[in-house]
Amino acid sequence: LEARLLVPAVRLLLASCWLLALLPPPAEPVCPEPCDCQQQQHLLCTNRGLRAVPKALEPHDILTYSLGGNFIANISAFDFHRLGMLQRLDLQYNRIRTLHPKAFERLGRLEELYLGNNLLAALTPGTLRPLAKLRILYVNANEIGYLSAASFAGLSSLVKLRLDGNALGSLGDATFAGLTNLLYLHLEANRIRWLSRNAFAGLGKLRFLDLSGNQQSSLRHPDTFRPLQLLSTLLLSGNNIQQLGKGLFQHLNSLAKLSLSGNRLDWLAPDAFAGLAALKELHLEGNLLSQLPPHLLQPLRNLEVLDLSHNRLLGFRPDAFVHLHKLRELSLQENALVTVSGDLFASSPSLYRLELDGNPWSCDCRLRGLKRWLGSWHSQGRLLTVFVQCRQPLALAGKYLDYLEDVQLLPPANGTSCSEELASPSPDYRGNSSFSPLAEKLSSLPSLSPMVASQNMVASVQEGGNQGIDSSLTTTGPSLLLSTRPLSPDPAWPRRAGKHYLVSSVSGTPPLVTDPCDFNKLFLYNLSVEAVSTNAVTVRWGVRPHRSPRLLGPVRFRILFDRFGAAVKFQRFVYIPEWSEPVATLQELHPDTPYLVCVEGVMGGRVCPVAPRDHCAGLVTLPKEGSGAASAVAGGARSLDQQLLTLVLLAVNALLLFLALAAWASRLVRKKVLGCRRRKAASPVHVRQMYSTRRPLRSMGTGVSADFSGFQSHRPPRSAVCALSEADLIEFPCERFMDSSAGGNSSARRLEDNLLQRFAD
Structure with a gap:
């Protein structure tokens, strides 16, 4: 009886399983034909050639919808009405000209909307009102020419707004009044000529404002930026601003960066920067400034970066930077500076980057103070390399200030007293200088290639290195020494080296050298390559007699070398014994490889923190002899070995197959x-x-x-x-x-x- 009852039960169970297998699967979100779905929540239709918004069959759970890079021209009221859960919508790089006022009516949860790079001419008031949770809005690179206060009504949660690259000509009152939580506002690359006094009303939390690349000629009223109490970055570069009046930024107590570069500023009010006590970066490069008013920089006590390059500055008052105790970077390149006071930068103990190249410097007695200050800070390792290349007098033209002796800095031809050392401009100056010694220096460096250097190249690598080269010795610029054969030093080196003693012109007692940076500058010269092979190289350098100046204690040498172009320089070095011959042989090098070799002194276990750029040479090791034939033989041997291995494997496989067939x-x-x-x-x-x-x-x-x-x-x-x-x-x-x-x-x-x-x- 049990067996008879069991058979129908089993049949019924199998029939039920069969019916369940025939039923269709549960409904899932179906992607439109040209699109892709990821995890049933992300609909990707980017770059599919679409001309209209596709319709998803079951789009209730879609969170992101990407439609960028298509040819969509219009957005209707029903394109997104079923996407109630949507959080991110990307419509960039289409041809959208019109947005239906109810296009986003059902998108109450949308947080990011990207409409950039389209053809929108306006934002119809009320179109964006349903987007109460919107945080990011991109409307950049469109053709919007006018904004009203109703354009952004209802967007109280907006954090970032991009309107750059449009055709805005002005900003009226309370244009962004409803954006109470806005932090970033981009208005660059428009045509804004006029800012209303209350244009930024309601933006009390704004941190970043970019107005660069517009057509403003002046900033009229200080109240324009009054509502921006928490603003930290203000960019006004690339406009046509000609003057800065009194207290324009006095309400920006939190401003940390201000850029006015690329304008036409030729006059600044003495209190133009009043109220900017928190400012850390000030960019004024690319203007028409010829002088700075007294006490202009006095309120900027926290300033760290000041860029005054590419102006027409003729000089500075001795107390111009006296209040900038935290200044770290100062750029004065490409101006009309002829001379400056030696104490001009002494009040900024944090200064480590100073750019003075591109000025028509007159190397006379008025620059002695600057020379002493540069030498002192260089010896302490507190300052990067500063290029002060002489333009006048003609006897010193092309030389660098830090490689001149004090006795060479003669009184100027106009009879100015050397005791004053004032930063007075030259009366003969008639325009800005476009001469850049840094560009000339870099262009003179040859590229590393396996070539043979001539005997005359040794004379171009002197103790001046990348700094000063005596015009009486050579007319060529500094260059790296490239050699693949033995080179002998120029016999005239000892005689020429005598001209480069840096002896004080004030005291008759020879100075006592205790700093390794001073030792490198005063005693080392002419690092040359004498022998190059496939894996070794011999380098030699010169050491001047140490009778004057005097040395304190013994000195050792250290050879630094590494592959040219390495990310981290000089990970390998060799110490030379005290007072040994100035020659060293580096071994275990790679063949046919470019190297950079430098030498420096070690005094009391200390080395100069500044890289020894003045005593370096480049070289390329020789390739292996018969490397071509050896590689061919090795290649033939490898080919023969591979063929033999293939035959052995085939034989083993055949034997195994035969054994398997025999067993079967x-x-x-x-x-x-x-x-x-x-x-x-x-x-x-x-x-x-x-x-x-x-x-x-x-x-x-x-x-x-x-x-x-x-x-x-x-x-x-x-x-x-x-x-x-x-x-x-x-x-x-x-x-x-x-x-x-x-x-x-x-x-x-x-x-x-x-x-x-x-x-x-």
């Missing part, structure tokens, strides 16, 4: 022989055939029971096991064939297997 054949023959022997010994053959393990079991129905009943009738009964014969491989319990329930269960299992096999097919 022997196994097959053995099975055949054993099968014949067993068939001869087995008497009930029909039982072996019915229950052979080589065939699938048949259905255990009523017919099976009948067969077994007939089979057991001519054999003696057994209680536990029905043994067929000694040759039978399988013994069956009697109860297995006599129990009807077991037959029923086996029949049910066979039916289930048949159904599963059917569905699997």
